[in-house]
Structure formats: structure tokens, C-alpha cells
Amino acid sequence: MKRLLALTTAAFTALPLAPAAALDAAPGTGAGGTHGTVLDAAPGAPGAALDGAPGAPGAGDPYFPDQGNGGYDAGHYDLALDYTPSSNQLDGVATITARATQALSRFDLDLVRTLTVRSVTVDGAPAGFTQDGSELVVTPAAALPSGQGFTVVVRYDGKPTYVLDPDGSRDGWIRTNDGVFNANEPQGAMTWYPGNHHMTDKATYRFSVTVPDDRAAVANGDLVSSTSRGGRTTYVWDARQPMASYLATVSIGKFQLTDTKIGGYRVITAVDPKLAGKAGGFAARHAPVLSYFSSLFGPYPFSSTGGIVDHEPNVGYALETQTRPIYPVVPSESLLAHELAHQWFGDSVTPTRWQDIWLNEGFANYAEWLWLDKTGSKTLQSSFDAAYSKPADDPFWQTPPADPGGPADLFHDAVYDRGAMTLHALRRAVGDSAFFTILRTWATEHQYGNADTPAFVALAERVSGRSLTALFDAWLHKPGKPAL
Numbered sequence: 244m245k246r247l248l249a250l251t252t253a254a255f256t257a258l259p260l261a262p263a264a265a266l267d268a269a270p271g272t273g274a275g276g277t278h279g280t281v282l283d284a285a286p287g288a289p290g291a292a293l294d295g296a297p298g299a300p301g302a303g304d305p306y307f308p309d310q311g312n313g314g315y316d317a318g319h320y321d322l323a324l325d326y327t328p329s330s331n332q333l334d335g336v337a338t339i340t341a342r343a344t345q346a347l348s349r350f351d352l353d354l355v356r357t358l359t360v361r362s363v364t365v366d367g368a369p370a371g372f373t374q375d376g377s378e379l380v381v382t383p384a385a386a387l388p389s390g391q392g393f394t395v396v397v398r399y400d401g402k403p404t405y406v407l408d409p410d411g412s413r414d415g416w417i418r419t420n421d422g423v424f425n426a427n428e429p430q431g432a433m434t435w436y437p438g439n440h441h442m443t444d445k446a447t448y449r450f451s452v453t454v455p456d457d458r459a460a461v462a463n464g465d466l467v468s469s470t471s472r473g474g475r476t477t478y479v480w481d482a483r484q485p486m487a488s489y490l491a492t493v494s495i496g497k498f499q500l501t502d503t504k505i506g507g508y509r510v511i512t513a514v515d516p517k518l519a520g521k522a523g524g525f526a527a528r529h530a531p532v533l534s535y536f537s538s539l540f541g542p543y544p545f546s547s548t549g550g551i552v553d554h555e556p557n558v559g560y561a562l563e564t565q566t567r568p569i570y571p572v573v574p575s576e577s578l579l580a581h582e583l584a585h586q587w588f589g590d591s592v593t594p595t596r597w598q599d600i601w602l603n604e605g606f607a608n609y610a611e612w613l614w615l616d617k618t619g620s621k622t623l624q625s626s627f628d629a630a631y632s633k634p635a636d637d638p639f640w641q642t643p644p645a646d647p648g649g650p651a652d653l654f655h656d657a658v659y660d661r662g663a664m665t666l667h668a669l670r671r672a673v674g675d676s677a678f679f680t681i682l683r684t685w686a687t688e689h690q691y692g693n694a695d696t697p698a699f700v701a702l703a704e705r706v707s708g709r710s711l712t713a714l715f716d717a718w719l720h721k722p723g724k725p726a727l
């Protein structure tokens with residue numbers, strides 16, 4: 244989490260990313276011929292129903308316009324990956340089950356060109372494909388009717404690397420001295436597997452990752468098996484609840500793996516032996532935090548929990564990878580609470596647009612305050628007061644959390660601290676009972692889904708029976724220090 248770990252933005256070389264592809268990009272660049280064009284698909288045009296139209300190359304998010312794709316909805320990813328840390332060689336087979344949401348002549352998956360695609364099939368038949376910037380453009384042999392389920396198999400290989408984000412941080416496939424620190428918020432998923440990588444398209448996952456016997460591969464969800472053959476071990480993980488791409492992880496290295504049942508939770512941890520001395524009791528620290536948050540926010544939403552502690556001093560942040568956050572150090576109590584709170588706010592309930600990121604960070608920051616208060620290390624009011632004490636002319640107050648302005652300010656302090664202060668202001672306005680009903684209802688109504696700021700405001704007004712426009716305007720939308 245940004246404010247607790249010094250973020251290094253040293254001279255890492257950026258992976259060259261293609262310039263933003265226009266959302267209205269002209270069709271016709273796909274290999275294997277283009278059956279439909281946008282004009283063909285005009286209502287009533289002859290051939291539209293048969294041939295379909297290309298799916299959009301982006302989901303239309305103003306912060307990351309190319310991210311995600313239109314025209315289909317991914318339901319399940321089966322990722323079979325073979326990785327050798329010493330050479331950084333990745334060989335992958337991605338089997339993606341999806342459904343067409345329009346008659347589809349062609350569609351995109353997000354994948355950087357660092358990886359080379361060898362073949363693509365759609366429902367078993369060879370499909371045309373090209374790699375255009377970070378878009379893998381697939382043209383099935385026959386157009387897919389709207390509503391049809393289909394299976395895409397992509398074979399690819401290469402030596403993956405990370406992306407450099409607009410805020411100067413790295414995400415994606417980040418090599419360590421013994422493997423990979425794999426954190427993918429906001430853009431990293433396209434550095435290691437093809438998919439529909441905007442957070443609005445959630446899917447379930449199976450990971451089958453093969454690594455040398457002296458390494459482990461740790462992913463999201465439940466460990467199903469680990470099988471050694473010929474000096475290499477295959478780890479199989481099932482992420483059974485829907486997940487956004489940016490929350491996926493396949494982290495690889497020398498790890499001490501534990502898989503235990505503690506306090507009713509299946510806790511799976513992976514700790515780098517270099518940090519093992521500092522990580523005593525790591526697995527046992529999860530249940531108390533999760534049961535406190537369950538009492539406030541509703542049941543823990545996933546079938547297992549745990550964490551990955553991987554020595555990587557240059558990353559500078561932790562991430563709430565679903566079910567199993569990844570940390571570059573042994574987490575403090577507040578960092579542990581932060582990433583575990585994200586399992587409700589961010590992972591189970593995910594924003595609809597990147598500008599709504601305060602729904603993740605403001606909530607997780609507030610949950611840190613709640614945990615520090617509960618455990619007696621700092622009262623909630625003093626956490627609020629410390630954040631609020633910044634003078635009115637501090638530039639901090641110029642950034643409204645509900646739209647920090649662009650991708651370079653995605654993780655601005657205001658998103659965290661002012662986001663958390665917004666929740667405290669709401670609590671003071673509506674009272675404890677309505678406030679926690681709002682949080683629980685938010686987590687329940689949008690479980691495994693996506694929601695945006697207007698939906699949260701509407702819920703708060705519905706539960707409290709009050710108009711809260713002035714409060715949210717002052718705290719979320721307008722620059723300037725809100726009065727108490």
C-alpha cells in the first residue's frame with residue numbers, strides 16, 4: 244500500500260506500449276479476412292445477422308481506453324503455463340470460455356507483443372489472428388451469432404516483462420532473483436496471458452503452472468494439486484468465484500507453502516525463505532482480521548484466504564490479489580487489514596470504471612482505521628483527525644477522490660485518505676446503524692460484481708432516507724477542504 248512502503252520509481256525501462264488504438268478503429272486489420280464491417284452490421288443491412296461486426300478493441304474506460312474488449316463476455320480462463328525462472332521462458336496455453344454479446348465477425352484479446360502467439364482456435368477450428376500493439380485480433384472461421392457460447396484456445400510463448408504505468412510504478416510479470424512477483428493492477432494482466440482485461444469482465448479461473456521442482460507457483464483460490472514429474476512440478480489452483488483480471492496472480496519462487504484450516508478459514512500462505520524469520524505466525528494472523536470484518540461487512544466472500552510474502556524490495560506496493568494478497572515485505576497489522584478489507588471492497592465488489600478506485604482504496608483505508616481502533620493501537624477518531632489536520636491550502640485537498648483526474652493519479656493520497664474520511668463523514672451524518680447497513684448492503688448486493696460511485700450514493704440515500712448530495716459533493720466531487 245502506497246503510503247507505507249517507499250515507492251521506487253527509479254529508471255526502469257518501460258515496455259514499449261502501442262499508442263492508444265482508436266475506439267472506432269476501422270475494421271479490416273484482422274488476419275484471415277474480415278467478414279463483417281461496421282456498415283454491414285447496420286440494422287437491416289443484408290448479411291448483418293450472418294456476418295456480424297468486429298468487437299470493440301477497448302471497453303471504453305476513459306483512464307485506460309484500450310483495456311478490455313467489446314462483443315463478448317469471458318466466463319472462464321484455463322491457463323496452462325510452463326515457466327523457467329532462469330531463462331524467463333514462458334510457454335502458455337490459454338483456454339477461454341466466452342459468450343458473444345453481439346453477432347461477432349472478429350474480436351480482440353489483450354496481450355502484449357512481447358509474447359508471440361503461435362496459434363488460435365475458436366471452437367476447435369483454426370482462426371485468423373494478428374498482434375497489433377497490445378491487441379490480439381482474432382477472426383474466427385465463421386462469425387459467431389449473438390448470444391452464442393464459444394471456446395478460444397491461444398498458444399503463445401516468450402519472455403514476459405512488466406509494464407510501466409502512467410504513475411511510474413511497475414505492474415505485471417516482475418522478475419525476482421528466484422521467480423516472479425506478479426501483481427497486475429491496473430494493466431499487468433496483458434503481460435502474461437490473453438484476455439478481456441477490463442475489470443467489468445469477471446471470470447472464474449483454473450491455473451496449471453509448471454515450474455522446476457525447487458520453486459513453487461502460487462495463484463488465486465484453492466490449491467487443488469501439486470504433481471512432480473521429470474524434475475518439474477505442476478501446481479493446480481482453482482479460483483472458483485468470479486475475478487477481475489487485475490486481481491489474478493501467478494507468483495513463482497522459492498516459497499514455504501502452508502495450507503491450514505484456522506478459525507474456519509482455509510489459509511494458504513507462501514513465504515519467501517529470506518523473510519521466513521520475520522513471518523512467524525503469518526497464517527494465524529488472518530482469521531482474527533477476517534472474522535472482525537465479517538461481523539461488520541458480511542461473510543468473507545471467498546473459499547480460501549492467505550497471502551504471498553515475496554522478497555522484492557523494488558516493487559514498493561502490496562496488492563489485494565483475490566483470496567491471497569501479495570506483499571513485498573512481511574505486512575504490518577494495518578497493511579494486512581488493508582489488503583484483507585479489499586477482499587470485500589475491490590475484489591468481490593469491483594468498480595465499474597478506474598475513476599471509481601476510491602471505492603477500493605477509501606474503503607480499505609477506512610477498514611485499516613477500524614482494525615487499529617479494534618485492536619487498541621489507534622482510535623478511529625485520531626486516524627480521522629490526523630488525516631483531516633492537513634491545512635486547507637495543502638495541495639492534497641485539490642484532488643477529489645471520486646475522479647482523481649487520470650491514470651497518473653490513480654493511487655493519489657486523496658483516493659486513500661480523503662476516501663476514508665468520506666466514509667467517516669457519512670457515518671457521522673447517518674449514524675452507526677445506517678452506516679454499517681450501507682456497507683453490508685453494498686457488499687451483498689454487488690457481490691462478485693461491479694458498481695460505481697453513483698450506485699453507492701444512491702444506496703446511502705436509500706438506507707438512510709436522507710439526501711446526501713451536499714455531503715458527497717463536498718467530500719468526493721469538489722476540490723477544497725470540506726468543513727466538518
Ligand code: TRP
Pocket residue numbers: 244245250410412414428429560561562563581582604654
Ligand atoms: N491496490 C494497492 C493497495 O493495496 C495499491 C497499488 C497497486 C499501488 N498498484 C500500485 C500503489 C502502484 C502505488 C503504485 O493499496
Ligand code: ZN
Pocket residue numbers: 244563581585603604607
Ligand atoms: Zn489498497
